[in-house]
Amino acid sequence: MKKVGIITLNGYSNYGNRLQNYALQKFIEMHGFECETIIDKSRIDKGYLIQTEKNKIKKLLNKDFNQVYSKLKKIINKNKIQAINKRRENIFEDFSKTYINETDFYIEIGKIREDLEERYEYLVTGSDQIWNPFSSSVSEVSFLTFAKKYKRISYAPSFGVYDIPESERKNYKKWLSEMNYISVREEAGAKIVKDLTGRDVPVVIDPTMILTKEKWLSIAKKSKSKPNKKYILTYLLGGGNKEHKQKVKEIAKQYDLDIVNLGDIKDVEHYITGPSEFIDYINDASVFITDSFHGCVFSMLLDTPFVVCTRVGQDSKTSMESRIDTFLDKFELHDRRYSNINNINIFSCDYTKSNELLNIEREKAWDYLSRALNCDEKILQECGN
Template sequence: MEMNKSEKKIGIVTMTSGENYGNKLQNYAVQEVIKKLGFLPETLINTTVKGFDLPEAELSLIQKLKPLYILMALKIRINKILLIKNEGDQIIKSIIWKVRNREKIKEVKLLKKEVFSNFFKSKIRSSDFTISSNNIPFEKIEEFEYFFCGSDQIWNPFYPQNSMIDFICFAPEAKRIAYAPSFGVDHIPEYKKVFYKEWLSEISSLSVREEQGAKIIRELTGREAEVLVDPTLMLSRDEWLSIASKPEFKIEGEYIFTYFLGNKTNEYDDYIKSLADLHSYKIVNLLEIREFDYYSAGPQEFIYLINNASLVCTDSFHGAVFSIILKSNFIVFDRKEGKHSMGSRQQTLLKKFNLEDRFFEAVSTSGKYNQTNFEGSEDIILREQNITWAFLKKALKF
């Protein structure tokens, strides 16, 4: 007997570990999109730790021995160990603070992990099995009608867990659908190009989240990939607010919400503090572990905090996305990871919504930090949603 569509499963391949707000919320959004298409979503628990056993051939040994590279690598390592988020933090003070607060740091990190785990368990329908580049349960794979890989930076070649799993190579080609995945960077290292070319060529329905990603695919394979909006934009403001939660900590008065995945420069930090002083705003730094209460907030509190902020300052793609969805004033700051620019995602997003004046460089010149023009944003979202629905229905052979 033929199954109803609602009984047919679509597997979601995305990053399932870690405590990243955008990652968890886009996972939830993809799930809800699949439900609206009449299928049963199931996120595969991907346990791949190291996808490539090849050396980082992009940098030769000679390059790695250059003083500039050594200093950059050392700075990144020290910042990570000492939990330094701001350029102005002094190393000695950071060491002393970390030693004095080591038990509290451990407690807060465990609490945050628990909060994210609870969100995943309560809001995401996941598989009762795991998959990795070294362990593919083919008998389970046969239960799925299709697989979506995406969204988020699952195709970022500089992530250690990046592997063939992220391209659904374990399933028949006809079942592989790329739903707005991101490369996160503007180029693929030479030693991975041969793999990416093969894996991308075998995906039956191909889309990406950024124009730069479409360019990478075109150069590698000659194929044209549809550029779709992030899945979080497929849900309405009301749908997101229906799962938002007010944090347990109290915020007196209006506040600036900061969400920086990279380090804040002195320039950025001084600018944000000057705005807070000017308007007597409090600053809620979500990813500053030194601010223990804020640091342990979960994905549902993240939505609430953006929705109620007087201003959002972020270098995060999803920080900007949720500011647009919730119509909160925002500024986007440049972000780099090591030597790799992460700006292509924000550029595509702000260009699409005619909001390029929200980049820090433009705002600091115009002075219009609290004048985000959302006129037309709802029409743009509706248009992009229709493009996405058309792509997915074609991919699923509606």
């Protein structure tokens, strides 16, 4: 069977990243290909230098007792946080080993295997913010420059910005012009491609939206820390402001609900939750309060009522808010904004129209990838849509 390689953001900490990687793999497999994600070590920030413990001790010896005590307390707290994050990271890594076909080798700029291109019929870059010019990890590898032009395909990558800085425009123009098939995740991305290359490219849905509720539930897993009673679920990457937190407490008290905070490290038992548990938590929540794009997406996919907050520290001009706005507009879910929380039944959400629109978007995505992978009708019929 012919094989496709995926280039995406590699890491074991973000629900959306892991789940989009899994979904893109499944979407490609649905077209009759084997698929694996290539580990790209170009994405390691080499500019970060770790201070040695020896140097830390030397600096502490020159401080007074209160300064030393304060510093040691911070170090201890930092170590606790690192230990918690490491436990969480291990769970994410286990998910990846179970559900995502990752290569047992890695590539980086200047260290591309000679046989890499020959391993794959096509290479697909996406989705996530793999083309963000302000990321220290973005490189020509993200644009598949190591492969022949006809093999280069993008599926729903994001630039994460509205404009490419002048210093990067020359590279981006060259790299984008040499791509065979381009699709992007947001309208802003399509405008960037048009501006730099003159090409009109399709805006397609995030790959997580391709898979059905039944397929997502097939990899869901119940957490040992999941409440036995009904609960209100929160996942606030911006931490949430006082108003958001107070509102959650009021709702929980009024309706006798437990509170599960997936994004709060202070709620350790729920914070240490993997992607499979993330799906199960959303599926069974009475209502989901979130500022996450993928939080909104999985609410719709799993028929769970949700309320979306503006992420603390961001506004409507940011990439994150832009893609959430695009999602709410595209699927006619404007009323689920936090500003309407007192005017809607937060425990009920009619997804009838949204599902009709989702099916249309799935057809567009299917048609695009079928053309990009040069699939004939017979293969598509055998693999099923």
